[in-house]
Amino acid sequence: MTDPDPLGSRTIVIAGLGLMGGSLALALRGRCRRILAVDPDPGTRRLALANGVVDEIEAEPAGLLPKADLIVLAAPVRACLDLLDRLPDLHPASPVVMDLASTKGEITAGYRRLPERFDPLPAHPMCGKENGGLEHAEAGLFEGAVFVFTRLPRTSPTARRLGEQIAAAVGATPLWLSPEDHDARVARTSHVPYLLAAALTAATPAAAAPLIGPGFRSAARLAGSDPAMIGGVLFTNREEIGSALADLRAELEALAALVAGGDETALLAALAAVSRKYGSLLEAAGPGRPA
DSSP: OOOSOTTTTOEEEEEOOSHHHHHHHHHHTTSSSEEEEEOSOHHHHHHHHHTTSOSEEESSHHHHGGGOSEEEEOSOHHHHHHHHHHHHHHOOSOOEEEEOOSOOHHHHHHHHTSOTTSEEEEEEESOOOSSOSGGGOOTTTTTTOEEEEOOOTTOOHHHHHHHHHHHHHTTOEEEEOOHHHHHHHHIIIIIHHHHHHHHHHHTSOGGGGGGOOHHHHHHHGGGGSOHHHHHHHHHTSHHHHHHHHHHHHHHHHHHHHHHHHTOHHHHHHHHHHHHHHHHHHHHHHOSOOOO
16 A cells, blocks of 8 residues: 555664754654654754754664664765665665765665665765854754755665655755766766865965955865865765866966967957856756755
8 A cells, every 4th residue: 555645654774963964854853753853962962852853863873763664874984884784684674765976986886785674775965065063053944945866776666755755845956866976966066176275275375365356266166175074075976076177277278378469359258148148057956955
């Protein structure tokens, strides 16, 4: 018999109660049976209980994971990979397993190693902040965002329906992609923008600090991201990031040649073309969340 409300009847265990996991817990409060969490940080556990973010929280997964019929891996990507490898020993039944990791190639390989009793639902909500941690979590983080899901051959119709319900519950738009398409696209829209912000910051001398205004702040904002978190993302999407950086390098060299060449007409024509493309990209992306 088909479960008419797979989300409302679920006990969810979120592994990792930082920005993404905490925001998901806040957004799903009252929309599922129970929300439990696992996080190794004692400060996060105290904050979660004090603010009623979850019903229960523990430091280790062994106590709470067996209670879940939906497991959400919301830790950094390498911690997600470690948890995927440990799941067969931590959960005796057949839960749906979803992750929020920013790359999908290695994650989906981890899902394929799970016993058949696990129902995989790889996911990645396209939202976030440069500041992590539960203290920055908010229930509205996902509103207006695209929530990417990857359907593996063994992903059940129930898991697919559950993913759609989760996206609707948090105000996001679901988008189903292959792992390869996902990683190729986010290399250009998320991972390389971080590296570009990092390079801009590294190349800016301290003497320029008094002249920093909105342009630099918006362009370099991602450089404030947690290096430990972003490092795992970058190293699990190296091939696609390398390809995207090669494209970016070619565009920068072309612009540098135009600036050095002194042909103002040619430079303005190139910048006008870029401005038109920027507009068309934003139009295709939709309103999304404000930066």
